[in-house]
Amino acid sequence: MTQDERMDAAAGAAADVSAVQRRTVWVLSIGQVLGGLAFGVTISLGTVIAAAVSGDEAYAGLATAAITLGTALLAVPLAAFARRFGRRRSLASGMAIALIGVVLVVTAVRIGSFPLLLVAFLLIGAGQAANLQSRFAATDLATDRSRGRDLSIVVWATTIGAVLGPNLTAPGEKLGALFGMPTLTGAYVFTLAAQVLGILLYLVALRPDPLLLAQRVVAERAAARTAEAIAKPDRPVVARYAIFAVAAAHGVMVSVMAMTPVHLLHHGADLTIIGMTISLHIAGMYALSPVFGILADRIGRVQTILLGQGLLVAALLTASFGQDSNTSVTIGLILLGLGWSASTVAGSALLTEASSEERRTRRQGISDFTMSIVGAGGAVLAGIILGAIGYGGLAFVVGIAVVAVAALSPIALRSRASVR
Known part of the structure; x- marks a missing residue:
């Protein structure tokens, strides 16, 4: 085959890859709706169930802690599994482990076992690990021009399930009563259904597997020496910056968000x-x-991360100086969410393109692990800080992480590949 023929074949393959990518984004988005719904139900009931089974409200927070720990512990293994067997099996496996966790939650409530309940919530963390991995799956076949947009569409789909899930508690109790389920677990009927549908969706519809296809396309394009390739030169310093930016934004967001209900309650x-x-x-x-996502594609990943830091600064200042006003705190929380979104979307896209194909999935797993651990640690420390120096003081303390992300941005900006 001549060089021109190889180029023509590569162009045809690119068109096929583009069609597969569009379908992949749709499948992942539907999966995120199902995963978000299941997780929304779990989070809304977890602390209540933990308090009821343990008999002590002091242990209520262990439910969320167990889920977060499970997410962190399973992030890297699921990423390694994806690297070897593809996203389809990895995402389905994460949801299957979470499905086992949901069944164990119902069992633990029925027999009144708190240790079993914590193990169950730990397993449910696998579902959240799969949800996090979905955003990276959206980038496997994406190009520089669409990576941020495709990733952000999958992230956006989480909104539907996350908002709908907590509102299913009341109808779930009525439905659960028909099946003879223990009190407080009825809404898990919806979780079970969502997990089963998610598993089937990934196993049946996520074909061809985006990660396995990406690996093959990279090899073919390298052999044909085409200009447009999914693989990128490895830039470990930029990748580490991306991991730090995502984890820092998540830590700031969780720390303030977790303490806001307590602060508002104390202010009437x-x-x-x-x-x-x-x-x-x-x-x-x-x-x-x-x-x-579109901004990250058009103005650059690092620039969008810095936009996110600006939004986080605005959020912290608003929440701090307006801590006695419910309206100001609410505005601060909205800005906090926006800053997290910009940083997470752009940071995830930056991590993907700063990593060579053979290191990409491992670093994505490390990013999700770091993000979850920092979030859990931030929630714990935030309570201590809130008790010591108040809500306004908490906002200023976590602002150190925002300053660090901004101060280190020139490291990533020096790389040409990090700009686009």
């Missing part, structure tokens, strides 16, 4: 206001992610 806000504030915060996290 009722549960309706607290619920509305958190709902608007979640909307800020996901609703505009496509906007930030």
